[in-house]
Amino acid sequence: MMELWEAMERRHSVRAYEDKALPPEVREELSVFIDQCNRESGLHMQPVWDEPRGFGGMMARYGKFSGVKNYIALVGPKGPKLDELCGYYGEKVVLRAQQMGLNTCWVAMTYSKIKTAFAVGPGEALRLVIAIGYGQTQGVSHRSKAPEEVAQADGPMPEWFRHGVQAALLAPTAMNQQKFRFTLRGDAVSAGAGLGFYSKIDLGIAKYHFELGAGAEQFHWAP
Numbered sequence: 001m002m003e004l005w006e007a008m009e010r011r012h013s014v015r016a017y018e019d020k021a022l023p024p025e026v027r028e029e030l031s032v033f034i035d036q037c038n039r040e041s042g043l044h045m046q047p048v049w050d051e052p053r054g055f056g057g058m059m060a061r062y063g064k065f066s067g068v069k070n071y072i073a074l075v076g077p078k079g080p081k082l083d084e085l086c087g088y089y090g091e092k093v094v095l096r097a098q099q100m101g102l103n104t105c106w107v108a109m110t111y112s113k114i115k116t117a118f119a120v121g122p123g124e125a126l127r128l129v130i131a132i133g134y135g136q137t138q139g140v141s142h143r144s145k146a147p148e149e150v151a152q153a154d155g156p157m158p159e160w161f162r163h164g165v166q167a168a169l170l171a172p173t174a175m176n177q178q179k180f181r182f183t184l185r186g187d188a189v190s191a192g193a194g195l196g197f198y199s200k201i202d203l204g205i206a207k208y209h210f211e212l213g214a215g216a217e218q219f220h221w222a223p
């Protein structure tokens, strides 16, 4: 399996998929991984296999999606932590899928909610979905802000901090907005979201990338 840093570099959003079913062992591996993430986070993420209706309507065509038959429903307990948790753990699943040779796209808007396809328990909400499958292409690199636009340090920036920021800039964000900020004080890093509808989800995604790039042992998140 490719390394996680390689998966971060290779991942791009893919919206057009091959008409190729995911083999049982691939589904099993992803399901086990998603269950682990759910146990760790308290989320209720669910893989939805062979369900073409979610991306079968006008909305999906408008959003330029085609051939999407599998997706992950990001469901979890309502509350102030839901968005960041969905971002962090959803991106774990995305990078695992990339390591397995699959492609993905985070989707907030252009899909239909098929209520019978997944379970939303009492007190839970569906936040968004991640399309998953074998892409017709591998996608393309997004335009990116420069590290100085999103990062600040109280002294010279250590190498690990730079690597963290570079990894965060590879992360997917809604409408490629990259509104997050990383600030270093001593060995504490604080990460802020900026304003925007999905910016807390973006922040969770970017924080996972930052940890992978910087090395989690190098720093701690500011409380």
Ligand SMILES: Cc1cc2nc3c(=O)[nH]c(=O)nc-3n(C[C@H](O)[C@H](O)[C@H](O)COP(=O)(O)O)c2cc1C
Pocket: 011, 012, 013, 014, 015, 063, 105, 106, 107, 108, 109, 110, 139, 140, 141, 142, 170, 171, 172, 173, 174, 175, 176, 198, 201, 202, 205
């Ligand atoms: C929270 C979130 C929501 C998104 N929603 C959509 C969407 O509704 N439709 C879509 O086509 N892409 C969506 N995207 C994908 C972004 O447009 C994409 O990640 C961004 O343009 C950066 O490109 P990249 O993922 O190829 O690096 C979403 C991404 C995130 C993180």
